[in-house]
Amino acid sequence: MPELPEVETTCRGISPHILEQTIVKVIIRAPKLRWPIPKKISKLLPGKQPISIERRAKYILLHFDIGTLIIHLGMSGRLQTLFTHTAPGKHDHVDIVFANGCCLRYTDPRRFGCMLWTEEPALEHDLLRKLGPEPFSKEFSAKYLFEIGCKRKVPIKNFIMDSKVVVGVGNIYASEALFAAKINPVTPTNEVTKDQFTILIKHIKAILRKSIKQGGTTLKDFLDNSGKPGYFSQQLQVYGRDGEPCNICGTAIESVTLGQRNTFFCPSCQPQ
DNA sequence: ACTTCGACCTGTTGGC
DNA sequence: TGCCAACAGGTCGAAG
Structure with a gap:
Protein backbone atom coordinates (compact mmCIF):
# COMPACT_ATOMS: atom_id res chain seq x y z
CA MET A 1 0.00 0.00 0.00
CA THR A 10 -1.59 9.78 6.40
CA CYS A 11 0.57 12.11 8.50
CA ARG A 12 -1.32 15.17 7.35
CA GLY A 13 -4.64 13.46 7.89
CA ILE A 14 -4.10 12.26 11.44
CA SER A 15 -2.15 15.26 12.70
CA PRO A 16 -5.02 17.70 13.43
CA HIS A 17 -6.88 15.06 15.43
CA ILE A 18 -4.14 13.86 17.69
CA LEU A 19 -1.56 16.63 18.16
CA GLU A 20 -1.58 18.05 21.68
CA GLN A 21 -4.35 15.63 22.60
CA THR A 22 -4.00 13.55 25.73
CA ILE A 23 -3.80 9.80 25.38
CA VAL A 24 -6.20 7.87 27.57
CA LYS A 25 -5.41 4.30 26.63
CA VAL A 26 -3.23 2.20 24.36
CA ILE A 27 -4.57 -1.20 23.35
CA ILE A 28 -2.16 -3.62 21.73
CA ARG A 29 -3.71 -6.70 20.17
CA ALA A 30 -1.15 -7.98 17.67
CA PRO A 31 1.34 -10.52 18.96
CA LYS A 32 3.89 -9.00 16.69
CA LEU A 33 4.37 -7.00 13.56
CA ARG A 34 7.71 -7.05 11.80
CA TRP A 35 9.14 -6.69 15.27
CA PRO A 36 7.22 -6.98 18.52
CA ILE A 37 5.44 -3.84 19.64
CA PRO A 38 7.02 -2.84 22.95
CA LYS A 39 4.43 -3.54 25.63
CA LYS A 40 5.69 -0.70 27.75
CA ILE A 41 4.09 1.92 25.52
CA SER A 42 0.70 1.06 27.01
CA LYS A 43 2.14 2.09 30.39
CA LEU A 44 4.19 5.06 29.17
CA LEU A 45 1.78 6.86 26.86
CA PRO A 46 -1.45 7.36 28.80
CA GLY A 47 -1.50 10.91 30.13
CA LYS A 48 0.95 12.06 27.45
CA GLN A 49 0.37 14.12 24.33
CA PRO A 50 2.03 13.86 20.90
CA ILE A 51 3.76 17.21 20.53
CA SER A 52 4.70 16.87 16.88
CA ILE A 53 4.47 14.51 13.97
CA GLU A 54 7.19 14.02 11.42
CA ARG A 55 7.72 11.86 8.37
CA ARG A 56 11.19 10.52 7.61
CA ALA A 57 11.30 8.25 4.56
CA LYS A 58 8.19 6.09 5.02
CA TYR A 59 8.40 6.21 8.78
CA ILE A 60 5.89 8.22 10.78
CA LEU A 61 7.41 9.71 13.92
CA LEU A 62 5.09 10.68 16.74
CA HIS A 63 7.12 12.78 19.14
CA PHE A 64 6.39 12.95 22.86
CA ASP A 65 8.37 14.75 25.52
CA ILE A 66 9.51 11.35 26.80
CA GLY A 67 10.37 9.70 23.47
CA THR A 68 9.16 8.90 19.98
CA LEU A 69 6.76 6.35 18.56
CA ILE A 70 8.16 5.10 15.25
CA ILE A 71 5.50 3.73 12.92
CA HIS A 72 5.92 2.06 9.53
CA LEU A 73 2.97 0.92 7.45
CA GLY A 74 4.87 -1.82 5.61
CA MET A 75 3.07 -3.13 2.57
CA SER A 76 -0.50 -3.15 3.79
CA GLY A 77 -0.64 -0.89 6.83
CA ARG A 78 -3.05 1.90 7.53
CA LEU A 79 -3.75 4.45 10.26
CA GLN A 80 -7.33 5.56 10.76
CA THR A 81 -8.87 8.17 12.99
CA LEU A 82 -12.17 6.93 14.40
CA PHE A 83 -14.62 9.14 16.21
CA THR A 84 -17.25 6.57 17.03
CA HIS A 85 -16.42 3.24 18.54
CA THR A 86 -16.14 0.42 16.04
CA ALA A 87 -15.41 -3.15 17.05
CA PRO A 88 -11.84 -4.01 16.07
CA GLY A 89 -11.42 -6.28 13.06
CA LYS A 90 -8.99 -9.14 12.66
CA HIS A 91 -6.10 -6.93 11.59
CA ASP A 92 -6.69 -3.93 13.81
CA HIS A 93 -3.56 -4.39 15.87
CA VAL A 94 -3.33 -1.21 17.93
CA ASP A 95 -5.76 1.43 19.19
CA ILE A 96 -4.52 4.66 20.72
CA VAL A 97 -7.45 6.35 22.39
CA PHE A 98 -7.41 10.09 23.07
CA ALA A 99 -9.31 12.19 25.57
CA ASN A 100 -10.98 14.12 22.74
CA GLY A 101 -12.73 10.94 21.66
CA CYS A 102 -10.46 10.17 18.74
CA CYS A 103 -9.13 6.65 18.33
CA LEU A 104 -6.00 6.22 16.24
CA ARG A 105 -6.24 2.69 14.88
CA TYR A 106 -3.36 0.81 13.30
CA THR A 107 -4.39 -1.87 10.83
CA ASP A 108 -2.01 -4.12 8.92
CA PRO A 109 -3.12 -7.46 7.43
CA MET A 115 5.51 0.21 15.76
CA LEU A 116 8.57 0.90 17.88
CA TRP A 117 9.50 3.14 20.75
CA THR A 118 12.70 5.06 21.28
CA GLU A 119 13.85 7.45 23.93
CA GLU A 120 16.89 8.49 21.93
CA PRO A 121 16.62 11.11 19.16
CA ALA A 122 14.51 9.20 16.66
CA LEU A 123 16.62 10.07 13.64
CA GLU A 124 19.54 8.26 15.27
CA HIS A 125 17.56 5.06 15.62
CA ASP A 126 19.19 2.12 13.80
CA LEU A 127 16.39 2.01 11.24
CA LEU A 128 16.67 5.69 10.37
CA ARG A 129 20.32 6.53 10.83
CA LYS A 130 21.70 5.26 7.55
CA LEU A 131 18.87 6.36 5.29
CA GLY A 132 19.63 8.49 2.25
CA PRO A 133 18.31 12.01 1.69
CA GLU A 134 14.66 12.92 1.39
CA PRO A 135 13.56 13.26 -2.23
CA PHE A 136 12.41 16.86 -1.70
CA SER A 137 15.65 17.93 -0.06
CA LYS A 138 18.28 20.08 -1.70
CA GLU A 139 20.79 17.35 -1.02
CA PHE A 140 19.00 15.10 -3.50
CA SER A 141 20.62 16.62 -6.57
CA ALA A 142 21.89 15.41 -9.93
CA LYS A 143 25.45 15.94 -8.73
CA TYR A 144 24.85 13.74 -5.68
CA LEU A 145 23.19 10.97 -7.71
CA PHE A 146 25.83 11.05 -10.40
CA GLU A 147 28.68 10.87 -7.92
CA ILE A 148 27.41 7.75 -6.20
CA GLY A 149 25.75 6.32 -9.29
CA CYS A 150 28.86 6.23 -11.44
CA LYS A 151 30.23 3.41 -9.25
CA ARG A 152 27.10 1.31 -9.38
CA LYS A 153 26.12 -1.25 -11.96
CA VAL A 154 22.65 -2.16 -10.75
CA PRO A 155 19.74 -1.27 -13.00
CA ILE A 156 18.77 2.36 -12.52
CA LYS A 157 15.37 1.33 -11.19
CA ASN A 158 16.92 -0.66 -8.34
CA PHE A 159 19.25 2.25 -7.67
CA ILE A 160 16.52 4.83 -7.16
CA MET A 161 14.60 2.38 -4.98
CA ASP A 162 17.61 1.89 -2.70
CA SER A 163 16.83 3.70 0.54
CA LYS A 164 20.51 4.41 1.13
CA VAL A 165 20.50 6.40 -2.11
CA VAL A 166 17.22 8.26 -1.68
CA VAL A 167 14.22 7.41 0.46
CA GLY A 168 10.60 7.19 -0.48
CA VAL A 169 10.76 6.01 -4.08
CA GLY A 170 8.77 2.79 -4.11
CA ASN A 171 7.84 0.37 -6.81
CA ILE A 172 5.05 2.37 -8.41
CA TYR A 173 6.77 5.73 -8.54
CA ALA A 174 10.10 4.26 -9.66
CA SER A 175 8.48 2.99 -12.87
CA GLU A 176 6.53 6.21 -13.31
CA ALA A 177 9.52 8.50 -12.82
CA LEU A 178 11.68 6.52 -15.24
CA PHE A 179 8.94 6.65 -17.84
CA ALA A 180 8.61 10.41 -17.43
CA ALA A 181 12.39 10.75 -17.75
CA LYS A 182 12.47 8.42 -20.77
CA ILE A 183 15.08 6.18 -19.20
CA ASN A 184 14.88 2.42 -19.59
CA PRO A 185 14.62 0.83 -16.14
CA VAL A 186 17.27 -1.84 -16.80
CA THR A 187 19.97 0.71 -17.78
CA PRO A 188 23.05 0.12 -15.62
CA THR A 189 23.30 3.09 -13.28
CA ASN A 190 26.85 3.91 -14.33
CA GLU A 191 25.61 4.41 -17.89
CA VAL A 192 23.11 7.07 -16.93
CA THR A 193 24.41 10.52 -17.88
CA LYS A 194 24.42 13.54 -15.64
CA ASP A 195 21.83 15.19 -17.88
CA GLN A 196 19.60 12.18 -17.52
CA PHE A 197 19.97 12.31 -13.75
CA THR A 198 18.95 15.96 -13.83
CA ILE A 199 15.79 15.07 -15.71
CA LEU A 200 15.11 12.02 -13.57
CA ILE A 201 15.38 13.96 -10.32
CA LYS A 202 13.03 16.59 -11.61
CA HIS A 203 10.44 13.94 -12.39
CA ILE A 204 10.85 12.03 -9.13
CA LYS A 205 10.16 15.22 -7.19
CA ALA A 206 7.30 16.25 -9.46
CA ILE A 207 5.56 12.87 -9.42
CA LEU A 208 5.80 12.48 -5.66
CA ARG A 209 4.50 16.03 -5.15
CA LYS A 210 1.65 15.51 -7.56
CA SER A 211 0.68 12.25 -5.92
CA ILE A 212 0.67 13.84 -2.47
CA LYS A 213 -1.69 16.49 -3.85
CA GLN A 214 -4.04 13.77 -5.01
CA GLY A 215 -3.95 11.95 -1.71
CA GLY A 216 -1.67 9.13 -2.81
CA THR A 217 -2.25 6.19 -5.10
CA THR A 218 -4.99 3.69 -4.44
CA LEU A 219 -4.34 0.50 -6.36
CA LYS A 220 -6.46 -1.87 -4.41
CA ASP A 221 -6.99 -0.79 -0.92
CA PHE A 222 -5.14 2.32 0.14
CA LEU A 223 -7.41 4.53 2.20
CA ASP A 224 -6.35 7.57 4.14
CA ASN A 225 -7.10 8.13 7.80
CA SER A 226 -10.69 9.12 7.07
CA GLY A 227 -11.37 6.27 4.66
CA LYS A 228 -10.86 8.17 1.41
CA PRO A 229 -8.96 6.53 -1.45
CA GLY A 230 -6.11 8.30 -3.25
CA TYR A 231 -6.69 9.48 -6.79
CA PHE A 232 -3.23 9.35 -8.29
CA SER A 233 -3.85 5.87 -9.73
CA GLN A 234 -5.86 7.51 -12.47
CA GLN A 235 -2.68 9.21 -13.64
CA LEU A 236 -0.38 6.23 -13.74
CA GLN A 237 1.27 6.07 -17.15
CA VAL A 238 2.91 2.65 -17.02
CA TYR A 239 2.45 0.94 -13.65
CA GLY A 240 0.12 -2.01 -13.98
CA ARG A 241 -0.54 -1.24 -17.67
CA ASP A 242 1.26 -4.24 -19.14
CA GLY A 243 0.04 -4.76 -22.72
CA GLU A 244 -1.92 -1.52 -22.84
CA PRO A 245 -0.94 1.26 -25.26
CA CYS A 246 1.52 3.91 -24.14
CA ASN A 247 -0.27 7.23 -23.65
CA ILE A 248 2.49 9.00 -25.58
CA CYS A 249 3.20 6.76 -28.56
CA GLY A 250 0.70 3.91 -28.50
CA THR A 251 3.30 1.15 -28.19
CA ALA A 252 2.30 -1.67 -25.86
CA ILE A 253 3.66 -1.23 -22.34
CA GLU A 254 5.97 -4.06 -21.31
CA SER A 255 6.95 -5.47 -17.96
CA VAL A 256 10.15 -6.97 -16.62
CA THR A 257 11.17 -8.25 -13.22
CA LEU A 258 13.92 -6.27 -11.51
CA GLY A 259 15.03 -6.94 -7.97
CA GLN A 260 12.08 -9.34 -7.62
CA ARG A 261 9.69 -6.51 -8.35
CA ASN A 262 7.46 -6.00 -11.32
CA THR A 263 8.62 -3.10 -13.47
CA PHE A 264 6.73 -1.38 -16.28
CA PHE A 265 8.04 0.65 -19.19
CA CYS A 266 7.38 1.70 -22.76
CA PRO A 267 9.97 0.05 -25.03
CA SER A 268 9.64 2.86 -27.52
CA CYS A 269 9.72 5.93 -25.23
CA GLN A 270 12.37 4.33 -23.02
CA PRO A 271 14.74 2.61 -25.47
CA GLN A 272 17.73 0.74 -24.18
C1' DA B 1 31.66 -2.23 -0.78
C1' DC B 2 28.26 -3.93 -3.92
C1' DT B 3 24.61 -7.25 -5.18
C1' DT B 4 21.35 -10.90 -4.77
C1' DC B 5 18.07 -13.34 -2.43
C1' DG B 6 15.25 -15.30 1.24
C1' DA B 7 12.32 -13.99 4.81
C1' DC B 8 8.52 -11.90 7.17
C1' DC B 9 2.65 -12.33 6.62
C1' DT B 10 -2.30 -12.51 4.78
C1' DG B 11 -5.58 -11.67 1.17
C1' DT B 12 -6.84 -11.63 -3.62
C1' DT B 13 -6.73 -13.15 -8.24
C1' DG B 14 -6.47 -16.07 -12.13
C1' DG B 15 -5.69 -20.50 -14.27
C1' DC B 16 -6.91 -25.23 -14.51
C1' DT C 1 -17.33 -24.37 -7.67
C1' DG C 2 -12.87 -25.47 -5.76
C1' DC C 3 -8.02 -25.75 -5.24
C1' DC C 4 -3.50 -23.92 -5.65
C1' DA C 5 0.08 -21.14 -7.23
C1' DA C 6 1.46 -16.60 -8.04
C1' DC C 7 1.47 -12.11 -6.71
C1' DA C 8 0.82 -7.63 -3.95
C1' DG C 9 2.39 -0.83 -2.53
C1' DG C 10 8.44 -2.66 1.85
C1' DT C 11 12.85 -3.50 3.52
C1' DC C 12 15.94 -6.03 6.60
C1' DG C 13 19.81 -8.89 7.02
C1' DA C 14 22.51 -12.98 5.58
C1' DA C 15 25.33 -14.73 2.17
C1' DG C 16 27.91 -14.49 -2.07
Missing part, protein backbone atom coordinates in the same frame (compact mmCIF):
# COMPACT_ATOMS: atom_id res chain seq x y z
CA PRO A 2 1.98 2.91 1.16
CA GLU A 3 4.67 4.68 -0.70
CA LEU A 4 5.89 8.07 0.41
CA PRO A 5 2.84 10.04 -0.79
CA GLU A 6 0.51 7.67 1.05
CA VAL A 7 2.55 8.04 4.23
CA GLU A 8 2.61 11.82 3.87
CA THR A 9 -1.14 11.83 3.25
CA ARG A 110 0.33 -8.57 6.29
CA ARG A 111 2.10 -7.32 9.40
CA PHE A 112 5.14 -6.10 7.50
CA GLY A 113 4.85 -2.79 9.28
CA CYS A 114 6.16 -1.90 12.70
Whole structure:
Protein backbone atom coordinates (compact mmCIF):
# COMPACT_ATOMS: atom_id res chain seq x y z
CA MET A 1 0.00 0.00 0.00
CA PRO A 2 1.98 2.91 1.16
CA GLU A 3 4.67 4.68 -0.70
CA LEU A 4 5.89 8.07 0.41
CA PRO A 5 2.84 10.04 -0.79
CA GLU A 6 0.51 7.67 1.05
CA VAL A 7 2.55 8.04 4.23
CA GLU A 8 2.61 11.82 3.87
CA THR A 9 -1.14 11.83 3.25
CA THR A 10 -1.59 9.78 6.40
CA CYS A 11 0.57 12.11 8.50
CA ARG A 12 -1.32 15.17 7.35
CA GLY A 13 -4.64 13.46 7.89
CA ILE A 14 -4.10 12.26 11.44
CA SER A 15 -2.15 15.26 12.70
CA PRO A 16 -5.02 17.70 13.43
CA HIS A 17 -6.88 15.06 15.43
CA ILE A 18 -4.14 13.86 17.69
CA LEU A 19 -1.56 16.63 18.16
CA GLU A 20 -1.58 18.05 21.68
CA GLN A 21 -4.35 15.63 22.60
CA THR A 22 -4.00 13.55 25.73
CA ILE A 23 -3.80 9.80 25.38
CA VAL A 24 -6.20 7.87 27.57
CA LYS A 25 -5.41 4.30 26.63
CA VAL A 26 -3.23 2.20 24.36
CA ILE A 27 -4.57 -1.20 23.35
CA ILE A 28 -2.16 -3.62 21.73
CA ARG A 29 -3.71 -6.70 20.17
CA ALA A 30 -1.15 -7.98 17.67
CA PRO A 31 1.34 -10.52 18.96
CA LYS A 32 3.89 -9.00 16.69
CA LEU A 33 4.37 -7.00 13.56
CA ARG A 34 7.71 -7.05 11.80
CA TRP A 35 9.14 -6.69 15.27
CA PRO A 36 7.22 -6.98 18.52
CA ILE A 37 5.44 -3.84 19.64
CA PRO A 38 7.02 -2.84 22.95
CA LYS A 39 4.43 -3.54 25.63
CA LYS A 40 5.69 -0.70 27.75
CA ILE A 41 4.09 1.92 25.52
CA SER A 42 0.70 1.06 27.01
CA LYS A 43 2.14 2.09 30.39
CA LEU A 44 4.19 5.06 29.17
CA LEU A 45 1.78 6.86 26.86
CA PRO A 46 -1.45 7.36 28.80
CA GLY A 47 -1.50 10.91 30.13
CA LYS A 48 0.95 12.06 27.45
CA GLN A 49 0.37 14.12 24.33
CA PRO A 50 2.03 13.86 20.90
CA ILE A 51 3.76 17.21 20.53
CA SER A 52 4.70 16.87 16.88
CA ILE A 53 4.47 14.51 13.97
CA GLU A 54 7.19 14.02 11.42
CA ARG A 55 7.72 11.86 8.37
CA ARG A 56 11.19 10.52 7.61
CA ALA A 57 11.30 8.25 4.56
CA LYS A 58 8.19 6.09 5.02
CA TYR A 59 8.40 6.21 8.78
CA ILE A 60 5.89 8.22 10.78
CA LEU A 61 7.41 9.71 13.92
CA LEU A 62 5.09 10.68 16.74
CA HIS A 63 7.12 12.78 19.14
CA PHE A 64 6.39 12.95 22.86
CA ASP A 65 8.37 14.75 25.52
CA ILE A 66 9.51 11.35 26.80
CA GLY A 67 10.37 9.70 23.47
CA THR A 68 9.16 8.90 19.98
CA LEU A 69 6.76 6.35 18.56
CA ILE A 70 8.16 5.10 15.25
CA ILE A 71 5.50 3.73 12.92
CA HIS A 72 5.92 2.06 9.53
CA LEU A 73 2.97 0.92 7.45
CA GLY A 74 4.87 -1.82 5.61
CA MET A 75 3.07 -3.13 2.57
CA SER A 76 -0.50 -3.15 3.79
CA GLY A 77 -0.64 -0.89 6.83
CA ARG A 78 -3.05 1.90 7.53
CA LEU A 79 -3.75 4.45 10.26
CA GLN A 80 -7.33 5.56 10.76
CA THR A 81 -8.87 8.17 12.99
CA LEU A 82 -12.17 6.93 14.40
CA PHE A 83 -14.62 9.14 16.21
CA THR A 84 -17.25 6.57 17.03
CA HIS A 85 -16.42 3.24 18.54
CA THR A 86 -16.14 0.42 16.04
CA ALA A 87 -15.41 -3.15 17.05
CA PRO A 88 -11.84 -4.01 16.07
CA GLY A 89 -11.42 -6.28 13.06
CA LYS A 90 -8.99 -9.14 12.66
CA HIS A 91 -6.10 -6.93 11.59
CA ASP A 92 -6.69 -3.93 13.81
CA HIS A 93 -3.56 -4.39 15.87
CA VAL A 94 -3.33 -1.21 17.93
CA ASP A 95 -5.76 1.43 19.19
CA ILE A 96 -4.52 4.66 20.72
CA VAL A 97 -7.45 6.35 22.39
CA PHE A 98 -7.41 10.09 23.07
CA ALA A 99 -9.31 12.19 25.57
CA ASN A 100 -10.98 14.12 22.74
CA GLY A 101 -12.73 10.94 21.66
CA CYS A 102 -10.46 10.17 18.74
CA CYS A 103 -9.13 6.65 18.33
CA LEU A 104 -6.00 6.22 16.24
CA ARG A 105 -6.24 2.69 14.88
CA TYR A 106 -3.36 0.81 13.30
CA THR A 107 -4.39 -1.87 10.83
CA ASP A 108 -2.01 -4.12 8.92
CA PRO A 109 -3.12 -7.46 7.43
CA ARG A 110 0.33 -8.57 6.29
CA ARG A 111 2.10 -7.32 9.40
CA PHE A 112 5.14 -6.10 7.50
CA GLY A 113 4.85 -2.79 9.28
CA CYS A 114 6.16 -1.90 12.70
CA MET A 115 5.51 0.21 15.76
CA LEU A 116 8.57 0.90 17.88
CA TRP A 117 9.50 3.14 20.75
CA THR A 118 12.70 5.06 21.28
CA GLU A 119 13.85 7.45 23.93
CA GLU A 120 16.89 8.49 21.93
CA PRO A 121 16.62 11.11 19.16
CA ALA A 122 14.51 9.20 16.66
CA LEU A 123 16.62 10.07 13.64
CA GLU A 124 19.54 8.26 15.27
CA HIS A 125 17.56 5.06 15.62
CA ASP A 126 19.19 2.12 13.80
CA LEU A 127 16.39 2.01 11.24
CA LEU A 128 16.67 5.69 10.37
CA ARG A 129 20.32 6.53 10.83
CA LYS A 130 21.70 5.26 7.55
CA LEU A 131 18.87 6.36 5.29
CA GLY A 132 19.63 8.49 2.25
CA PRO A 133 18.31 12.01 1.69
CA GLU A 134 14.66 12.92 1.39
CA PRO A 135 13.56 13.26 -2.23
CA PHE A 136 12.41 16.86 -1.70
CA SER A 137 15.65 17.93 -0.06
CA LYS A 138 18.28 20.08 -1.70
CA GLU A 139 20.79 17.35 -1.02
CA PHE A 140 19.00 15.10 -3.50
CA SER A 141 20.62 16.62 -6.57
CA ALA A 142 21.89 15.41 -9.93
CA LYS A 143 25.45 15.94 -8.73
CA TYR A 144 24.85 13.74 -5.68
CA LEU A 145 23.19 10.97 -7.71
CA PHE A 146 25.83 11.05 -10.40
CA GLU A 147 28.68 10.87 -7.92
CA ILE A 148 27.41 7.75 -6.20
CA GLY A 149 25.75 6.32 -9.29
CA CYS A 150 28.86 6.23 -11.44
CA LYS A 151 30.23 3.41 -9.25
CA ARG A 152 27.10 1.31 -9.38
CA LYS A 153 26.12 -1.25 -11.96
CA VAL A 154 22.65 -2.16 -10.75
CA PRO A 155 19.74 -1.27 -13.00
CA ILE A 156 18.77 2.36 -12.52
CA LYS A 157 15.37 1.33 -11.19
CA ASN A 158 16.92 -0.66 -8.34
CA PHE A 159 19.25 2.25 -7.67
CA ILE A 160 16.52 4.83 -7.16
CA MET A 161 14.60 2.38 -4.98
CA ASP A 162 17.61 1.89 -2.70
CA SER A 163 16.83 3.70 0.54
CA LYS A 164 20.51 4.41 1.13
CA VAL A 165 20.50 6.40 -2.11
CA VAL A 166 17.22 8.26 -1.68
CA VAL A 167 14.22 7.41 0.46
CA GLY A 168 10.60 7.19 -0.48
CA VAL A 169 10.76 6.01 -4.08
CA GLY A 170 8.77 2.79 -4.11
CA ASN A 171 7.84 0.37 -6.81
CA ILE A 172 5.05 2.37 -8.41
CA TYR A 173 6.77 5.73 -8.54
CA ALA A 174 10.10 4.26 -9.66
CA SER A 175 8.48 2.99 -12.87
CA GLU A 176 6.53 6.21 -13.31
CA ALA A 177 9.52 8.50 -12.82
CA LEU A 178 11.68 6.52 -15.24
CA PHE A 179 8.94 6.65 -17.84
CA ALA A 180 8.61 10.41 -17.43
CA ALA A 181 12.39 10.75 -17.75
CA LYS A 182 12.47 8.42 -20.77
CA ILE A 183 15.08 6.18 -19.20
CA ASN A 184 14.88 2.42 -19.59
CA PRO A 185 14.62 0.83 -16.14
CA VAL A 186 17.27 -1.84 -16.80
CA THR A 187 19.97 0.71 -17.78
CA PRO A 188 23.05 0.12 -15.62
CA THR A 189 23.30 3.09 -13.28
CA ASN A 190 26.85 3.91 -14.33
CA GLU A 191 25.61 4.41 -17.89
CA VAL A 192 23.11 7.07 -16.93
CA THR A 193 24.41 10.52 -17.88
CA LYS A 194 24.42 13.54 -15.64
CA ASP A 195 21.83 15.19 -17.88
CA GLN A 196 19.60 12.18 -17.52
CA PHE A 197 19.97 12.31 -13.75
CA THR A 198 18.95 15.96 -13.83
CA ILE A 199 15.79 15.07 -15.71
CA LEU A 200 15.11 12.02 -13.57
CA ILE A 201 15.38 13.96 -10.32
CA LYS A 202 13.03 16.59 -11.61
CA HIS A 203 10.44 13.94 -12.39
CA ILE A 204 10.85 12.03 -9.13
CA LYS A 205 10.16 15.22 -7.19
CA ALA A 206 7.30 16.25 -9.46
CA ILE A 207 5.56 12.87 -9.42
CA LEU A 208 5.80 12.48 -5.66
CA ARG A 209 4.50 16.03 -5.15
CA LYS A 210 1.65 15.51 -7.56
CA SER A 211 0.68 12.25 -5.92
CA ILE A 212 0.67 13.84 -2.47
CA LYS A 213 -1.69 16.49 -3.85
CA GLN A 214 -4.04 13.77 -5.01
CA GLY A 215 -3.95 11.95 -1.71
CA GLY A 216 -1.67 9.13 -2.81
CA THR A 217 -2.25 6.19 -5.10
CA THR A 218 -4.99 3.69 -4.44
CA LEU A 219 -4.34 0.50 -6.36
CA LYS A 220 -6.46 -1.87 -4.41
CA ASP A 221 -6.99 -0.79 -0.92
CA PHE A 222 -5.14 2.32 0.14
CA LEU A 223 -7.41 4.53 2.20
CA ASP A 224 -6.35 7.57 4.14
CA ASN A 225 -7.10 8.13 7.80
CA SER A 226 -10.69 9.12 7.07
CA GLY A 227 -11.37 6.27 4.66
CA LYS A 228 -10.86 8.17 1.41
CA PRO A 229 -8.96 6.53 -1.45
CA GLY A 230 -6.11 8.30 -3.25
CA TYR A 231 -6.69 9.48 -6.79
CA PHE A 232 -3.23 9.35 -8.29
CA SER A 233 -3.85 5.87 -9.73
CA GLN A 234 -5.86 7.51 -12.47
CA GLN A 235 -2.68 9.21 -13.64
CA LEU A 236 -0.38 6.23 -13.74
CA GLN A 237 1.27 6.07 -17.15
CA VAL A 238 2.91 2.65 -17.02
CA TYR A 239 2.45 0.94 -13.65
CA GLY A 240 0.12 -2.01 -13.98
CA ARG A 241 -0.54 -1.24 -17.67
CA ASP A 242 1.26 -4.24 -19.14
CA GLY A 243 0.04 -4.76 -22.72
CA GLU A 244 -1.92 -1.52 -22.84
CA PRO A 245 -0.94 1.26 -25.26
CA CYS A 246 1.52 3.91 -24.14
CA ASN A 247 -0.27 7.23 -23.65
CA ILE A 248 2.49 9.00 -25.58
CA CYS A 249 3.20 6.76 -28.56
CA GLY A 250 0.70 3.91 -28.50
CA THR A 251 3.30 1.15 -28.19
CA ALA A 252 2.30 -1.67 -25.86
CA ILE A 253 3.66 -1.23 -22.34
CA GLU A 254 5.97 -4.06 -21.31
CA SER A 255 6.95 -5.47 -17.96
CA VAL A 256 10.15 -6.97 -16.62
CA THR A 257 11.17 -8.25 -13.22
CA LEU A 258 13.92 -6.27 -11.51
CA GLY A 259 15.03 -6.94 -7.97
CA GLN A 260 12.08 -9.34 -7.62
CA ARG A 261 9.69 -6.51 -8.35
CA ASN A 262 7.46 -6.00 -11.32
CA THR A 263 8.62 -3.10 -13.47
CA PHE A 264 6.73 -1.38 -16.28
CA PHE A 265 8.04 0.65 -19.19
CA CYS A 266 7.38 1.70 -22.76
CA PRO A 267 9.97 0.05 -25.03
CA SER A 268 9.64 2.86 -27.52
CA CYS A 269 9.72 5.93 -25.23
CA GLN A 270 12.37 4.33 -23.02
CA PRO A 271 14.74 2.61 -25.47
CA GLN A 272 17.73 0.74 -24.18
C1' DA B 1 31.66 -2.23 -0.78
C1' DC B 2 28.26 -3.93 -3.92
C1' DT B 3 24.61 -7.25 -5.18
C1' DT B 4 21.35 -10.90 -4.77
C1' DC B 5 18.07 -13.34 -2.43
C1' DG B 6 15.25 -15.30 1.24
C1' DA B 7 12.32 -13.99 4.81
C1' DC B 8 8.52 -11.90 7.17
C1' DC B 9 2.65 -12.33 6.62
C1' DT B 10 -2.30 -12.51 4.78
C1' DG B 11 -5.58 -11.67 1.17
C1' DT B 12 -6.84 -11.63 -3.62
C1' DT B 13 -6.73 -13.15 -8.24
C1' DG B 14 -6.47 -16.07 -12.13
C1' DG B 15 -5.69 -20.50 -14.27
C1' DC B 16 -6.91 -25.23 -14.51
C1' DT C 1 -17.33 -24.37 -7.67
C1' DG C 2 -12.87 -25.47 -5.76
C1' DC C 3 -8.02 -25.75 -5.24
C1' DC C 4 -3.50 -23.92 -5.65
C1' DA C 5 0.08 -21.14 -7.23
C1' DA C 6 1.46 -16.60 -8.04
C1' DC C 7 1.47 -12.11 -6.71
C1' DA C 8 0.82 -7.63 -3.95
C1' DG C 9 2.39 -0.83 -2.53
C1' DG C 10 8.44 -2.66 1.85
C1' DT C 11 12.85 -3.50 3.52
C1' DC C 12 15.94 -6.03 6.60
C1' DG C 13 19.81 -8.89 7.02
C1' DA C 14 22.51 -12.98 5.58
C1' DA C 15 25.33 -14.73 2.17
C1' DG C 16 27.91 -14.49 -2.07
